[in-house]
Amino acid sequence: MKPLWRLAGLAAVAASLLLAGCATTRMIDSEVRSFSGAASVASQATYRFDHLPSTQAAPAQQQRLEELATHALARKGLLRNDASAQYGVTLRVRAEQNVSPTLFSVFPSRWIAAPGGRRWLYRSLPVAETTEYRHTVEVLMRDTGSGQIIYESRAMHEGPWSDTLTLLPAILEAALTDYPQAVPAPHTVVVELSPNPPKTPK
Numbered sequence: 001m002k003p004l005w006r007l008a009g010l011a012a013v014a015a016s017l018l019l020a021g022c023a024t025t026r027m028i029d030s031e032v033r034s035f036s037g038a039a040s041v042a043s044q045a046t047y048r049f050d051h052l053p054s055t056q057a058a059p060a061q062q063q064r065l066e067e068l069a070t071h072a073l074a075r076k077g078l079l080r081n082d083a084s085a086q087y088g089v090t091l092r093v094r095a096e097q098n099v100s101p102t103l104f105s106v107f108p109s110r111w112i113a114a115p116g117g118r119r120w121l122y123r124s125l126p127v128a129e130t131t132e133y134r135h136t137v138e139v140l141m142r143d144t145g146s147g148q149i150i151y152e153s154r155a156m157h158e159g160p161w162s163d164t165l166t167l168l169p170a171i172l173e174a175a176l177t178d179y180p181q182a183v184p185a186p187h188t189v190v191v192e193l194s195p196n197p198p199k200t201p202k
Helices: 004-023 059-075 164-175
Strands: 026-036 046-049 087-114 117-143 149-159 187-193
Touching: 026 164, 046 059, 059 087, 059 164, 087 164, 117 164, 149 164, 164 187
Parallel strands: 046 087
Antiparallel strands: 026 149, 026 187, 087 117, 117 149
């Protein structure tokens, strides 16, 4: 049995490492694909946010997504103007959890009749699991006059983190990296995620 003072010291070290980890940056890699539905896409244009019934299921998350998109779109030269918008921008985000067994152990299950006498029937049971999360951000732009889809982009990140709202700035930036160009082939975009996310624009 380890002395209590040693256990207390280990706990303090673990806590300090945890706090340090929370304050460091993360490199978020996303698989990105982008498509253009028009002969030319304006690098500078006005836009508004359009909403689908499905995007209203989580209004707080959708609002945060639009706040972050305002920053990302501004870096691409796009200006939000709800009264006179050339483009309508639809944003969607999905978060999925995947739990998979990573380690198996063999346990005796029950006796079975076999030549030469009874024997144990063995089976493998998972004793450890890995949880991964897949976050996908989709950006869809339409011409407000014709309704034509002019640009579509999707960025998907898979990793051990479940803090969707924290990850959104990096994944959204990856989704808009190609704009106004289109790169249909899957490609990886790595974005450094700061521990201090951008604040809501005034």
